[in-house]
Amino acid sequence: MYDMKALYEANTVEEAVKLRMEHPEAQIIAGGSDVLIQMREGKRAGKELISIYMIDEMRGVKLDEEEAIRIGSLTSFSHITKDPIIQEYINVLGEAVDMVGGPQIRNIATIGGNTCNGVTSADSASTLFAWDAVIELTGPEGIRRIPISDFYIKAGTVDIREGELQTAVIIPKNSYEGYKGHYIKYANRNAMDIATTGCSVNVKLSEDKKTIEDIRIAFGVAGPIPMRTKSAELLAKGQPVSKELAEAFGKEILEDINPRDSWRASKDFRKHIAVEMATRCFIESVKLSGGEI
Amino acid sequence: MPAQYKLVKCTINGKYTETMVDVRASLTDLLRDDYRLTSVKKGCEVGECGACNVIIDHECFNSCIYLAVWADGKSITTLESLMGPNGELSDIQQAFIDEAAVQCGFCTPGFIMSAVEILESGKEYTRDELRKLMSGHLCRCTGYENILNAVEKTMLRRLGKLPS
Numbered sequence: 093m094y095d096m097k098a099l100y101e102a103n104t105v106e107e108a109v110k111l112r113m114e115h116p117e118a119q120i121i122a123g124g125s126d127v128l129i130q131m132r133e134g135k136r137a138g139k140e141l142i143s144i145y146m147i148d149e150m151r152g153v154k155l156d157e158e159e160a161i162r163i164g165s166l167t168s169f170s171h172i173t174k175d176p177i178i179q180e181y182i183n184v185l186g187e188a189v190d191m192v193g194g195p196q197i198r199n200i201a202t203i204g205g206n207t208c209n210g211v212t213s214a215d216s217a218s219t220l221f222a223w224d225a226v227i228e229l230t231g232p233e234g235i236r237r238i239p240i241s242d243f244y245i246k247a248g249t250v251d252i253r254e255g256e257l258q259t260a261v262i263i264p265k266n267s268y269e270g271y272k273g274h275y276i277k278y279a280n281r282n283a284m285d286i287a288t289t290g291c292s293v294n295v296k297l298s299e300d301k302k303t304i305e306d307i308r309i310a311f312g313v314a315g316p317i318p319m320r321t322k323s324a325e326l327l328a329k330g331q332p333v334s335k336e337l338a339e340a341f342g343k344e345i346l347e348d349i350n351p352r353d354s355w356r357a358s359k360d361f362r363k364h365i366a367v368e369m370a371t372r373c374f375i376e377s378v379k380l381s382g383g384e385i
Numbered sequence: 386m387p388a389q390y391k392l393v394k395c396t397i398n399g400k401y402t403e404t405m406v407d408v409r410a411s412l413t414d415l416l417r418d419d420y421r422l423t424s425v426k427k428g429c430e431v432g433e434c435g436a437c438n439v440i441i442d443h444e445c446f447n448s449c450i451y452l453a454v455w456a457d458g459k460s461i462t463t464l465e466s467l468m469g470p471n472g473e474l475s476d477i478q479q480a481f482i483d484e485a486a487v488q489c490g491f492c493t494p495g496f497i498m499s500a501v502e503i504l505e506s507g508k509e510y511t512r513d514e515l516r517k518l519m520s521g522h523l524c525r526c527t528g529y530e531n532i533l534n535a536v537e538k539t540m541l542r543r544l545g546k547l548p549s
Contacts, residue, residue: 094452098389099408101454121452128411128450129431145455170444194521195499196438196447283520284433 094128095137102144105230105259111142112255113232118142120257122166122205125197150204150259153177160226161263165204169216170195172203182263184273188219188292191277194284204258207243210250210317217244217318219275219292221310224267231256247316270296271306274376276369280356288357289313289366293373297333301383304328304337309373314349314366321348324370333383335375342371395456397422398466412448412456413437416463424464424494428523435522438495439463445502445521464494467501476542476549477504480535488526496522500536509544512537 100115102108111118118140121127130136144150150166153175161177169189172178178186192198192206192215206214207227220240227243229236232255240261243251252258273294279285290312296305307328310320324344331337351362378385389408396402397420404419413430416422416439425448428436432450439448440462467475477500480486487493496519503510503518510518515536516529524532541547 093407093409093414094411096409099452099454101391124450124452125432128452132431143452143454145452146457193432194435195518196435196445196521197432199444199446200432200451283517 094131095134096131096141097138098140100140100142101146102142103146105147105149105257108142108144108147108257109230109232109255112257115140115142116254120144120208122202122208123168123200125193125201126205126209144257156262159265161268163203163261163263165208165228165258165260166202167204169198169201169203169206173198181268182219182223182273184275184292184294185216185219185223185263188215188275188277188290191215191275191279191287197284203261207240207261208250208252208258210244210246210248212247212315212317213287213290213313214318215275215277215287215290215312218290218310218312219273220261220263221318221320222273222292222294222308223263223271224308226262226264227258228260228262229253229256230259235259237262241320244317271308272377272380274373274380276373278365278369286356287312289351289362289369291366291369291373293370293377295374295377295381295383297378297381297383301381302333304331304333304378307341307374307377309341309345309370311345311349311366314345314351314362319348321345321370323347328374333378333385335385338371338374338378338385341374342367342369345370391454391457393454393457395458396460398462406453408452408454410453412439412446412451412453412461415453415456416448416461422463422465426491426494428491428495433523434492435495435499436492438498438522440498440502443502443505445499447521462498462501464497467497477501477535477539480539481532484531484535484538486527486531486535492522492524492526496524496532500539503536504540504543507543509540509546515540 100111121141150164173186173190206216225240271294275292293309295307327344328341353359416425426436428434430449432447437449
């Protein structure tokens with residue numbers, strides 16, 4: 093038995109918005125792999141919950157009319173990894189979420205929950221930052237779409253307003269077309285562990301595969317919320333592909349990251365691995381794009 | 386606040402059921418307390434150890450962090466479903482015995498249900514892939530190797546690549 097005060101169940105997005113307005117104090121629960129554990133620990137004990145888990149219209153991946161990749165917020169990690177659209181256009185996201193927890197967790201945990209809880213270590217978040225994802229929120233006034241970088245406000249806090257719930261994560265066509273990416277999770281175990289640091293890079297090469305036309309890089313656990321390291325992006329953009337560039341790109345991330353000491357790892361260790369992760373992600377992304385390095 | 390109940394209609398081990406459940410209950414509570422399916426263990430109760438693992442609509446879930454009300458409309462299978470008509474063990478259960486993959490036995494039902502999902506896919510996996518697919522379970526006795534041997538051998542036997 094969970095120590096909850098009441099459970100309100102929504103079967104449609106409309107019902108969920110209505111319940112959010114009626115019970116502003118209630119916590120939304122999607123797959124529950126964060127919320128139920130916090131309730132068990134006592135952090136959310138005695139609270140009211142609004143369950144959105146049964147809203148099937150919020151599941152699945154599809155290409156919308158503008159060919160943007162639309163991922164319903166309740167899509168589980170294992171379904172994202174197995175999805176043919178994800179595999180074709182943004183395979184790195186499927187790979188990143190395949191490193192979360194263990195198999196049973198990946199069957200229940202949702203991409204919406206992973207982003208809405210606002211933690212910096214979320215394996216999906218750094219990759220979504222790196223792909224310039226757009227977050228779709230549905231509320232009493234209709235639909236609101238914001239860049240993921242605006243969605244995260246501070247550690248544990250995201251921009252979900254009164255009556256709203258996150259309904260989709262969208263990757264626009266100009267964000268993914270022509271890009272290939274790679275994610276590295278550094279953790280102490282291969283399964284059931286939280287990232288010490290995570291790094292996601294994607295690149296778009298010139299037609300002859302010799303120049304970095306565009307590059308994007310984001311980190312998890314390099315600051316209080318997931319972040320892009322724009323200095324490194326600026327350094328590499330427009331430059332010819334080389335091993336030296338990969339190394340310079342790696343070092344440049346130190347201009348922007350701000351990790352902290354925690355029981356998981358020290359600040360210095362995180363900085364050290366972050367440079368190496370950026371370099372390796374750069375090299376791997378270039379190779380995936382057909383470049384030589 | 387008065388207790389809140391909901392009628393949950395689901396299929397458990399092939400049998401259609403209707404149960405009035407307390408909304409605060411986990412699926413582990415429902416399976417153990419209402420149906421006496423005690424292969425579903427209460428271990429960590431925070432989704433880490435895998436002892437409460439069951440199959441819901443062909444995918445494995447830790448039933449301790451799955452609300453009982455979410456079972457509505459679903460088909461759930463537990464280890465008890467593997468028993469033959471005269472109490473026989475299934476091939477994967479026998480393999481766990483043959484390979485000494487069971488010591489205290491607390492983690493075993495959870496592991497076996499993950500193995501069932503893997504075996505039902507009909508695919509052949511490498512040892513490393515199996516290790517990843519079974520990584521949502523903790524076993525403090527066996528050191529995992531014998532468990533992996535049992536799953537790997539059963540997989541190969543079902544694929545006709547190892548004599549039964």
